[in-house]
Amino acid sequence: xxxxxxxxxxxxxxxxxxxxxxxxxxxxxxxxxxxxxxxxxxxxxxxxxxxxxxxxxxxxxxxxxxxxxxxxxxxxxxxxxxxxxxxxxxxxxxxxxxxxxxxxxxxxxxxxxxxxxxxxxxxxxxxxxxxxxxxxxxxxxxxxxxxxxxxxxxxxxxxxxxx
Ligand code: DQA
Numbered sequence: 001x002x003x004x005x006x007x008x009x010x011x012x013x014x015x016x017x018x019x020x021x022x023x024x025x026x027x028x029x030x031x032x033x034x035x036x037x038x039x040x041x042x043x044x045x046x047x048x049x050x051x052x053x054x055x056x057x058x059x060x061x062x063x064x065x066x067x068x069x070x071x072x073x074x075x076x077x078x079x080x081x082x083x084x085x086x087x088x089x090x091x092x093x094x095x096x097x098x099x100x101x102x103x104x105x106x107x108x109x110x111x112x113x114x115x116x117x118x119x120x121x122x123x124x125x126x127x128x129x130x131x132x133x134x135x136x137x138x139x140x141x142x143x144x145x146x147x148x149x150x151x152x153x154x155x156x157x158x159x160x161x162x163x
Pocket of ligand 1: 026027091092093094095096116117118119120121128
């Protein structure tokens with residue numbers, strides 16, 4: 001019996017696109033609403049659009065997720081591991097100073113992450129000087145406003161390129 005012709009092409013399929021997840025904690029949906037934006041990036045939607053466009057230029061998918069609920073942020077981190085997200089940028093907002101559960105999720109999935117804060121948390125009240133994330137982060141950017149997200153993404157893209 002003759003074998004049917006294989007319709008496999010000689011070209012191998014393109015590698016799957018790499019993915020970066022950007023996580024925003026509680027109240028960051030208000031970014032811009034109270035004049036917290038900087039360098040022309042006034043709302044979270046503006047920040048997302050700039051980051052997605054920058055990722056696209058490197059053929060990297062940049063997804064953003066904001067929640068005011070700790071459990072939803074934890075679920076999103078756990079899903080990231082299943083989806084093969086390669087890098088996370090996270091502003092845990094007030095959970096920075098309180099959430100062992102979100103810290104544990106990031107440690108558990110072992111996806112490298114950069115911690116971002118709009119304001120310099122070390123120039124604010126002492127309670128904000130403590131972060132449950134910084135010791136496990138690849139790096140921390142604090143006080144550069146919305147630009148900090150783009151700086152973190154630039155680092156993430158070079159990390160994905162070069163490892
Ligand atoms: C913040 C700093 C936190 O202390 C604060 O609770 C926030 C925002 C920042 O981006 O500067 O919600 O994470």
